[in-house]
Amino acid sequence: MIILSKEAPHIVIIGLGTGGLYSSRAAQRFNRRTQIDIYEKRDYHMFSPCGIPYAIEGKVKDFDDLKHAVPTTRTLQIHLKHEAMIVDPEAKRVKVKNLETGEESWVEYDSLILATGSKPKILPVPGANEFLGKGIYSVSTPEDGELVRDIALKSKACAVIGGGAIGMEIALALKHLGLDVHITKRSEPALPRNVDPDMGTILVDHIKEKGL
Structure with a gap:
């Protein structure tokens, strides 16, 4: 919940992911004068997580192609390589650290949004x-995906734990790299949160036809 305490409130958002970005847009739709500062400890703005399997497979040529910038405005500022260290809710302030210089400073806010993913x-x-x-290995960022691809190119076989959408996509990407891939999951059929059981059974048969 965003509480706007004055005519031109100041909102601090910790984390520049989908949640942080759309929280900032929602706040500024409510009040265009809202001043927003987003703090993100990465050295780049955002990335497209759904593209990671395609980059592992090689369909996306470079993992940096998954990254994209968010335009700043007079009322929206983005601070990269900054990490939130302490939140003081009583004083309505947060201590942030500049990861390049090591400098720490307190930033006051009217509302604070935690969107760390x-x-x-x-x-x-x-x-x-x-x-x-x-x-x-786990895969959630372009850096994770690049590491997995580097390891996969030197490997012959792997096991993917999890039969959800991400696990299936990663497994297919690794299969296309020539690995012998085994998927391990707790429940049958595949994608129980996404499709009905009969469709899941069809999907499992299709995956087996692909050699997984």
Whole structure:
């Protein structure tokens, strides 16, 4: 919920993902005079996560092609390489750190929006955390995808844990790179949150025909 406390309020948004971007647009549609500062610890604005499997496969030539900029305006400023360190809700301020210079400063706000996104779920099984990045990989950013592609080009086989849309797309991309791919999932059929069981069964048959 966005509470606009004065005629030209100041909103601070932590995180420049889809949630952060559309929160800023919604706030400015409500009041065009709203001053917005978005803080993002990456060194680039946004990226298209749905394109990561295509970049792994090679259909998108460069992972940087997945990245795109958000135009700034007089009332919308974006601060890259800045990380939120402390939120002081009573004083309505947040401490941010410039990751380039190490400088820390307090930024006051009328409303604060936390839009830091999600993180991949690491399975609670022995070795999952120990070998993360050493044979076990998660994919949620272009950097993750580029690492997986580099490893895949040196590999012969892999296992994909998860039979959702992302898992299926990653599995197909790796198959197109020539790997022997095995998909492991808990439930049948495929994509239980997206399609009905009969359609999921058809999808599983199609995936098997692709050699997965």
